[in-house]
Amino acid sequence: MKLYDGGRAPNPRRVRIFFAEKGIPLPEIVPVDIAAKEHRSEAFTRMNPLQRLPVLELDDGTALAETIAICRYLESLYPDPPLFGHDARTQALVEMWNRRVEHGLFSSVAAVFRHGHPSMAELEDQVPEWAEANRELIDDHLWILELQLAGNRFVCGEALTVADITAGIAIDFMKPSRIPLPEDFVQIRRWHAELVARPSWKA
Amino acid sequence: MKLYDGGRAPNPRRVRIFFAEKGIPLPEIVPVDIAAKEHRSEAFTRMNPLQRLPVLELDDGTALAETIAICRYLESLYPDPPLFGHDARTQALVEMWNRRVEHGLFSSVAAVFRHGHPSMAELEDQVPEWAEANRELIDDHLWILELQLAGNRFVCGEALTVADITAGIAIDFMKPSRIPLPEDFVQIRRWHAELVARPSWKA
Numbered sequence: 001m002k003l004y005d006g007g008r009a010p011n012p013r014r015v016r017i018f019f020a021e022k023g024i025p026l027p028e029i030v031p032v033d034i035a036a037k038e039h040r041s042e043a044f045t046r047m048n049p050l051q052r053l054p055v056l057e058l059d060d061g062t063a064l065a066e067t068i069a070i071c072r073y074l075e076s077l078y079p080d081p082p083l084f085g086h087d088a089r090t091q092a093l094v095e096m097w098n099r100r101v102e103h104g105l106f107s108s109v110a111a112v113f114r115h116g117h118p119s120m121a122e123l124e125d126q127v128p129e130w131a132e133a134n135r136e137l138i139d140d141h142l143w144i145l146e147l148q149l150a151g152n153r154f155v156c157g158e159a160l161t162v163a164d165i166t167a168g169i170a171i172d173f174m175k176p177s178r179i180p181l182p183e184d185f186v187q188i189r190r191w192h193a194e195l196v197a198r199p200s201w202k203a
Numbered sequence: 204m205k206l207y208d209g210g211r212a213p214n215p216r217r218v219r220i221f222f223a224e225k226g227i228p229l230p231e232i233v234p235v236d237i238a239a240k241e242h243r244s245e246a247f248t249r250m251n252p253l254q255r256l257p258v259l260e261l262d263d264g265t266a267l268a269e270t271i272a273i274c275r276y277l278e279s280l281y282p283d284p285p286l287f288g289h290d291a292r293t294q295a296l297v298e299m300w301n302r303r304v305e306h307g308l309f310s311s312v313a314a315v316f317r318h319g320h321p322s323m324a325e326l327e328d329q330v331p332e333w334a335e336a337n338r339e340l341i342d343d344h345l346w347i348l349e350l351q352l353a354g355n356r357f358v359c360g361e362a363l364t365v366a367d368i369t370a371g372i373a374i375d376f377m378k379p380s381r382i383p384l385p386e387d388f389v390q391i392r393r394w395h396a397e398l399v400a401r402p403s404w405k406a
Contacts, residue, residue: 069299076291088279
């Protein structure tokens with residue numbers, strides 16, 4: 001396997017943290033420089049027409065794109081510890097929470113960054129109105145997460161799952177997006193501090 | 204089980220088609236009138252704080268939201284026919300294509316509808332600039348699908364999967380969004396005609 005990696009960008013980090021939480025060493029890494037637009041090159045576009053990172057190239061040449069598709073493949077190969085739930089009900093709840101965070105907090109923070117950050121002006125056709133509309137939604141998204149964490153150590157209960165990786169990365173992504181995390185989100189702060197202290201979070 | 208349903212909206216339809224493709228009868232249906240804003244009621248918000256449809260209520264009272272989480276739960280209970288792939292590699296590829304379509308075509312068509320359609324003005328804080336930016340992306344999304352279907356009967360090969368349901372519903376959603384499907388997408392037209400002819404598509 002080869003992992004086409006994108007450095008500090010949120011999705012490549014999600015996959016590297018997933019590897020670390022599984023206790024699997026990273027495969028051969030192929031760095032792709034997003035700032036230098038290497039992900040828009042002809043060679044990379046042939047591999048992933050959507051020009052997104054990361055991509056896991058399997059030994060048979062299959063190019064597997066989409067962060068969660070890569071993580072799910074690793075879950076099939078290395079079931080322990082289960083990071084997508086351990087039975088029909090918990091698997092469905094992990095899928096639900098991972099999607100709630102992806103379509104909510106993660107998506108809105110990404111919109112503020114991509115459509116509002118000056119450094120992205122050259123890479124994106126920015127729609128500043130979209131950045132502003134999403135900035136106004138961040139507090140609602142944070143409350144959804146805060147309330148869920150009020151009764152749970154991790155997003156889906158006592159064990160860390162892929163939903164925590166997605167949510168933790170979304171919180172991390174607020175900093176370069178220049179979105180402050182208000183003091184009153186005490187559950188999010190407690191949970192995020194526990195994530196950051198895990199060895200995987202350095203991945 | 205009870206299915207809180209939203210009529211002709213795309214996501215409730217995805218779940219009903221999934222039931223039909225599995226050959227499982229629908230559970231008890233609780234209609235929720237989106238136009239009358241019943242999904243914003245206090246009772247519904249307690250069940251799904253994101254105020255989205257559909258929701259599958261399990262017999263133990265668990266409220267399972269998010270279309271794909273509901274479908275994945277049904278896949279666990281009723282594995283045949285497999286609609287999320289049958290081994291590690293095909294499961295990952297189905298996840299990849301389902302996400303590519305969700306984040307690409309489906310998301311852009313939904314943005315055109317939600318942020319551009321006059322009938323949505325009362326339900327959404329519309330950002331017309333976002334509708335227009337997404338309208339310009341539709342052709343690129345369609346070409347990604349067209350090229351994939353050029354070598355495949357269905358999106359992921361010889362058998363229908365959840366990625367076809369997502370993609371087919373996205374194509375259907377173009378009509379109320381007033382987006383024409385140009386004649387030159389011959390593979391999409393061939394594949395979509397086959398979907399529409401399936402009994403499940405009436406669900």
